[in-house]
Amino acid sequence: MGGRGAGFQTPSQTVGPYFAYGLSPEQYLYNFKQLVGNQLVNPIDEPDAITITGKVFDGEGVVIPDAMIEVWQND
Structure with a gap:
C-alpha cells in the first residue's frame, strides 16, 4: 500500500474511518490506475x-x- 514520508498524502480528517484505497489512488500516489x-x-x-x-x-x-x-450499500 502507500508509504510514509515525503510525497505521500494522508487523509485530512482526524477521525475515521478513512479507507482511501480504490477511491482515487492517483491522489495518494498509488500505482493502481488499472483498478479505478x-x-x-x-x-x-x-x-x-x-x-x-x-x-x-x-x-x-x-x-x-x-x-x-x-x-456503501445505499440500496
Missing part, C-alpha cells in the same frame, strides 16, 4: 440511481467545499 481512475461518479442513467444533496460543515460550522461522502 479519478472518475468518482458515473452518469445517472440507471433506474435505481440516487442523488444525495447537502452540505458538509467542519467543527466551527464552516462549509467544506471539497468534502467527499463515501456511501
Whole structure:
C-alpha cells in the first residue's frame, strides 16, 4: 500500500474511518490506475440511481467545499 514520508498524502480528517484505497489512488500516489481512475461518479442513467444533496460543515460550522461522502450499500 502507500508509504510514509515525503510525497505521500494522508487523509485530512482526524477521525475515521478513512479507507482511501480504490477511491482515487492517483491522489495518494498509488500505482493502481488499472483498478479505478479519478472518475468518482458515473452518469445517472440507471433506474435505481440516487442523488444525495447537502452540505458538509467542519467543527466551527464552516462549509467544506471539497468534502467527499463515501456511501456503501445505499440500496
